[in-house]
Amino acid sequence: MIELIINHSSDQHPWFQRARHAPAGSNERNFYVWSDTDQKYKDARIIFTDTEKSNWTWDPVAQAYYWHRFFSHQPDLNYDNPEVLEEVLRIMRFWLDMGVDALRIDAIPYLVERDGTSCENLPETHAVIKAMRAAIDEGYAGRMVLAEANQWPTDVRPYFGDGDECHMAFHFPLMPRIYMALRQEDRLPITDIMAQTPAIPDNCQWGLFLRNHDELTLEMVSDDERDYMYLAYSADPRMRINIGIRRRLAPLLDNNRRRIELLNSILFSFPGTPILYYGDEIGMGDNIYLGDRNGVRTPMQWSPDRNAGFSRANPAKLYSPVIMDPVWGYEAINVEAQQNDASSLLNWMRNMIALRKLFQVFGRGTLRFLETSNRKILAYIRQYQDETVLCVANLSRFAQPVQLDLAGLEGMTPVEMLGYVEFPAITKAPYSLTLGPYGFLWLEIQPAIAAAEAAAGSDGEEAFYVENEQGWQSILSGEGIRRLEGLLPAYLQRQRWFGSKSKNIVRVKIADSVLFDEHQSALIWVGVDYVEGDSDSWLLCLAMSFGESAGALRELTPNQILATVGSAARTGVLHEGLQRSAPGALLEILAGGQELRTRGGTLIGLPSSVLGSLRGSQPLTARVGSAEQSNTSAIFGDRLIMKLFRRQQPGENPDVEIGRFLTETTNFSNIPPFGGSIEVRRADEELATVALLQGLVQNEGDGWQWTLEELDRYYESTASVKSPAVSANASEGDEVHPEAREHAAIYLDAAAMLGRRTAEMHRALASGRDAAFAPCNPGPGDLETLRDRLAGHAAHAFDLLKTNLSRLPEDIVESAGLALSRRGVLLTKFRTLPGLKNPGQWTRIHGDYHLGQVLRSKGDFAILDFEGEPARPLAERRAKHSPLKDVAGMLRSFSYAAFVALTQYTTRRPEDFAQLESWARLWEVSVSGEFLRSYRESIADSPIVPADRADFDQLLQIYMLDKALYELVYELNSRPAWIRIPLHGILSLPL
């Protein structure tokens, strides 16, 4: 880069000598600006006020005045003469042809003069610059023009044009304000001038500097500011020249290393290209006793050798003397010494420059100042593409605290850029920092490492290469298994049926697998280990689909896609298998009594005796049930439903066992008929049930949905009716509230029917005589064991509630806290169990009895799903219990229904909530009462329930509490917004 001086020449230049001797009006004379009077262009200011009294000087040879904006020995060229521009372009091309990369155009605002103007920044001047730029663009690629225009930013802006004048321009007004801010320990001068700095074209850039070869110019400051700067930085009048201060960086800052570093940190981090003045990188001093600005132009101090290593000439012959005083002299400050000093300013500068070059954001990013209450702190954010840097500078000589509002950057981690030190993550709270005297921080704002990895991997969906579209080999063997196991934790967490979402998975291991469906699908058994708690086992059904069907799956059920698969011919997806042909294939396995070898055992189909009649002779189309359940159901036409048991446990599933028993051994017909099962048998292991097939019961919806619809009608009819008075202790012994009868008559009758069917079911289940079904009388030890188990469950539920307290919605926290405060009292309820005089008999029961487990069918109910609570161990679910456990389950379900329907209804009409809450309570009490009344009547003479009313009630309450706590755990793991319902149930129980 070279300097190209196009505004003026020396008065010794041949052009000027030729001009002064040429006749007036000749082309040669007109290379410069002449006048017969010195009164033209009177509005133009004098720049070198110390030496020049006028911009005109009389030339006795030419017998005319010539124009000069600077010294009288620097006559201005006349751009009104087209030949001048041609000559300047020729000179410019000469240098560009020599290979220079860039031109610093000196004194660019003063090229053209016009009367009645300041003769600065004129349109004609811009025309000259545009012509120069056009010449560069036409013939030279990758070259640059830097404008020296000591003007206000708004006046400099036109020198960028529309990106068609100068590529760069110095930002003159910023420089003195940096010094002012430092001395005043106030960021305002800097933020103020930057606020006045306009945007520039994208292909342009500001040139920033702290010092240069001229004086620290104070032209672009107010009078007061200028006076302050003189007082602050030029105690000796010899330090001043023209309208500025002729000093170098280090002397201006009293040779304070921290101040030098601070100002350079601002220079390097502000938007623009930093330009260092030679010698400032080693902290060179100046010589104020030299004339003009020569004090800051002394020879570079390379070494402690003669003439500072700058010249081998006789020292007396040097054009400019080297600095020799003890503080600033070349023997103390020189490049050679600083190169050998790892802690030198030179090495500091090198490191800072290298660091700056690593980040494009410094050169190209946007700048946003952060408002802080402490004005001694200058804080700003630079941002470019995905680079964000927070810069904080302490302008004070003392340590300063600051709190920064970093809204929008929450969750990000600031990393100190010099030492790559990670700072605390940004939160919603103000970000606190403390900076030492003249300290500064550059903090790269980075996403947290996990987020960064997630983002980096977001487009890298795992994919398996398969030999062909039935090529499971690369998925279910070797490396494929390990990769599949790596994908399963995230996949399981996305599946509704996966009931261990609240646990942290350590590992998923594939335990067994079998291909079926002509190798289009696979059943895969996986073991899951958790950070806490026992491991468990789950069953996956996976399939591969290719082409258009894969695209449809991606669109419709993205959560059920595990990975991408591809053969050389087509790309597809590995996905939940029941969505395709797997259900039909499973039905064939079952109906045909097929046996398939798995990797570790045998998969066996076991049809029931009635399957043939249930299935019929027509082909059945399979579809997957849409209801969200702990298992997955496939429905075949209108005749069959197959349930795939997701959680795999050793032992026959109670749903299969009870279904078979009730269908083939009893007369109880309010269940779906049992069609058969599929089980897997492995050596040294108990068999496990894979699937259950049942006849499909024609119905009007499940009991839950039907109940919600009934409740919606109920709330609609009661919304405008005055709230009923509901006794908190109302029970089934009381007469049904007349208003409940008026608004919910159908449901009350249905509840009574359900109570009766429940009792009949319990009687049927108790009718067995083999060990699996014969009722038994619990002894004291059994009741104590039950007590301990229930108390254990309860303690776990309370612990989980406590752990999750901070995550709960605010309106639930109070109820949760209240429930936790009753922990002791509630746990006492379980202790009363062994004291029951007659607890009734224990029988096989439904085990997970609620409205979702019954179907409304032709004015009656069919009872489904004897699997028990899937989250509990199979042995426990197959164990015998008091039938009142089922009763408690149904009563809790009524409570759920009342409040879920209320929530749904008042979502549309929130103003009705308070009014309807007591109607909800009335419904719950009335329906529960009818259900219980009917149940009691139908079971009255059976020994399986306590004959004593008090024992009956006490046992029922214990089971209701247990059920509510079970619900609490479930909701905490799955649906935190529904926690209010079990909490209400817990808090409603009599203490």
Place this chain on the structure above:
Amino acid sequence: MAAVEITEETKQQVERIGSADVVVGIAGTVSPEELRARAGHIMQELGSGVSSLRFVFAWPAPEPAAEAAPAAEDSTFAMLPFSPPALSAAEFWAGVSANQRAVLNLAASLNARVCIVLGPDLAALDAHSIQLFAYAILERQCGLAIPVYPVAKYDGLINSGILSPLSRALYGRRVRNPLAFDFAASGALCAPLARVSPSAETAGNALLWPVTIAATQFPQVPVGQVHIGVQHKVATEGLELSAVLGQLTGSIFQEMDACASHWQRIRGSQATPTWGNGSENQPDGQAIDAQPLLDSFLLGSKSLDEVWRLLLPPNTLLELKRLTRATPDQFRIPDDVWASIVYDFALAYRLRTISRVHLLGALTPLYLGWVASWVREVSNLNSAAAEQRFEQFARAWEEKKPYLLSRWRWPDRFNP
């Protein structure tokens, strides 16, 4: 950046062929007859989805005019000889890289959708490998597909000990073989990969690091890996470890310096999707006697102690001193220490703390010490377990990366 030049004869052949879907290029001299025969066989073996593509098989022929082979009769593929770049035999990897660039350049000229570059021993020239590479690029839209080889646990230790973990830590791609004999590139990446990095000081370290180029210049372009069940036999006779180590580490350090602004902004690493089936039963390889390696380390610690002091911080020097006193059974270089040693050498390379030739030479005994430590550690592991151990080792490099960054950004000698 300069691209490898195509000779006039080759240009004429390229023009004659016009365009191609897949260019399979060999990065070394081969027998044209064998290549043609195997190419024909591969085309027969390829499934219908791939074989419908227009293939060109390119190879470096010392005398292209004489070797020029017309397209096969059935026109499903064409043969394209090209003039190999001139390089001395000692610069083995530079020669491979130069040929790889030449192939990529041809692929760019032919507007190929995929360029598959294969090692000169033709070990990977089979339908399975071609199909996998093509799958990764065409079906999975990868810009780059890098192979995973079924190497024994004692094989490729320069790669396992330095190149792979360093590349992974720097560029955030978990790629097992950043400097592979074989790889595939999409059409868009052919031309950029064919260019010689301007940072390369000599032809010797102008190696082609495809993963580096992809990660730094095309960060959004996916990189994949494919399990190709082939093993390359590299003739090691006449090659001196120090020279090979110097060439490889010098080159990766060079790239590191040139790409500092990129890798300094990469945190963590992302898994690289991998296709194909890795063998479960990889060979364990021949056992290695660690004692000569230890002896070399101890000898180096005596003769190079002063050099190491210029390059390594006191904590590392203390650790090395401790190692010199350790019995062979106790001798183990912790992963983070080894990572920091390589990082410090990379920094010294950048800063030219000492002559770069001497610097890379001073790494050799340390590397042999690490090999001794590693082979002892994995001696009782099968290959799968050794691979898991490598994963742990590579993570240590990632965890140590902040150390590299802090040293790189502020290379003050006054550090722990």
